[in-house]
Amino acid sequence: MEFKDYYNIMGIKRDATQDDIKRVYRKLARKYHPDVSKEPDAEVRFKEIGEAYEVLKDPEKRAAYDQLGSGWRSGQEFQPPPGWNQGFEFHGGGFTQADTSEFSSFFEALFGSRFNANRKNRHDGFNVRGEDTYAKILIDLEDSYHGATRTITLQHTEIGPDGRPQIKKRTLNVRIPKGVRQGQLIRLVGQGSPGVDQNSAGDLYLEVAFQPHSLYKVEEKDVSLELPVTPWEVALGATIKAPTPTGIVDLKIPAGIQSGRKLRLKERGIPAHPPGDLYIILQVVLPPADSEQARILYREMEQKLAFNPRTKLGV
Numbered sequence: 001m002e003f004k005d006y007y008n009i010m011g012i013k014r015d016a017t018q019d020d021i022k023r024v025y026r027k028l029a030r031k032y033h034p035d036v037s038k039e040p041d042a043e044v045r046f047k048e049i050g051e052a053y054e055v056l057k058d059p060e061k062r063a064a065y066d067q068l069g070s071g072w073r074s075g076q077e078f079q080p081p082p083g084w085n086q087g088f089e090f091h092g093g094g095f096t097q098a099d100t101s102e103f104s105s106f107f108e109a110l111f112g113s114r115f116n117a118n119r120k121n122r123h124d125g126f127n128v129r130g131e132d133t134y135a136k137i138l139i140d141l142e143d144s145y146h147g148a149t150r151t152i153t154l155q156h157t158e159i160g161p162d163g164r165p166q167i168k169k170r171t172l173n174v175r176i177p178k179g180v181r182q183g184q185l186i187r188l189v190g191q192g193s194p195g196v197d198q199n200s201a202g203d204l205y206l207e208v209a210f211q212p213h214s215l216y217k218v219e220e221k222d223v224s225l226e227l228p229v230t231p232w233e234v235a236l237g238a239t240i241k242a243p244t245p246t247g248i249v250d251l252k253i254p255a256g257i258q259s260g261r262k263l264r265l266k267e268r269g270i271p272a273h274p275p276g277d278l279y280i281i282l283q284v285v286l287p288p289a290d291s292e293q294a295r296i297l298y299r300e301m302e303q304k305l306a307f308n309p310r311t312k313l314g315v
Contacts, residue, residue: 137207
C-alpha cells in the first residue's frame with residue numbers, strides 16, 4: 001500500500017489553517033473538474049484532491065493523520081502502525097458527507113468505514129440529541145479473559161484562535177466486559193457530544209483492539225500459541241506444561257506428531273458466547289550442537305537412524 005501525502009497533493013504546508021485548506025481546494029477543484037478541465041490527468045487529480053480534502057478539511061481526521069509524522073513521502077510502501085489512531089475521538093463515525101467509495105486503499109486503511117453502520121440522525125421534531133462519537137482503544141488480551149476497569153485518555157480536536165486544529169484531552173474510567181472481542185463496540189451512554197439546548201448528549205462508542213501480545217495471536221474468538229517442543233517429545237509422546245491466558249495446563253502430546261501441527265483446547269479462547277478455542281501450534285526446536293558430546297549424539301543419530309526427510313521429493 002502506498003503512502004499518500006495529502007499536504008503535497010494539495011500543495012499546502014502542514015501548518016495551513018482550515019480556511020487555507022478550503023480556499024486551495026476550491027481552486028484545485030475548479031482546475032481539475034473532469035467536466036471542464038483540459039488537463040490530461042484531470043480525473044485522477046480530481047479524485048486525489050477530493051480524498052486529500054476529505055481528510056484535511058476535517059480537524060479530527062487531520063489531527064489523526066498528522067500523528068503518522070512528516071517523514072513519509074507519497075508512493076512509499078506503508079502499513080499503519082498498530083494502534084496509530086488509538087484514543088482519537090471521531091464524530092459521526094469519523095466522516096463528513098463525501099462519497100468515500102472510490103478513495104484509495106490508504107484512506108480505507110486509516111479511516112475505513114467500520115463505524116458507518118452506527119451513524120444515526122438524532123432528530124426528534126425540533127429537538128436534536130447530541131451526536132454520537134467514536135474512538136479506538138487498545139486493551140490487553142487478559143482484559144477480555146477476566147474483565148477489567150481501565151482509565152483511558154481520549155483526544156479530540158477543536159479549532160483554535162489561529163484557525164488550526166488543537167488537540168484536547170479527556171479521561172474516562174471504562175469497564176471492559178469479560179469476553180469482549182476485537183472490533184466489538186463498547187457503548188458509553190451520554191459520553192458523546194452535548195445535545196442542542198437541553199437535549200441529551202450522544203453516546204460514545206469505543207472500538208476494541210488488542211495490544212500485540214508476546215505469546216498469543218487472536219483471530220475472531222480463537223487464540224493461538226506457538227509452543228516450542230523437543231524432538232523426543234514429539235517422537236515419543238509426552239505430557240508437558242503449556243501457558244494459556246488463564247494459567248498453565250498439562251498438555252498431552254501424541255507420539256509421532258509433526259512440527260507445525262495444531263492441538264485444540266476447546267473453549268479456552270475468548271470467553272464470548274459461545275467461547276472460542278485455543279490452538280497450540282507445536283514447533284520442534286533442535287538442541288544446539290555446541291559441545292563435543294552434542295556433536296557425538298548427532299553423528300550417532302545420523303548413522304543409526306538412516307533418516308531422509310526428502311524421500312517423498314525423490315532426492
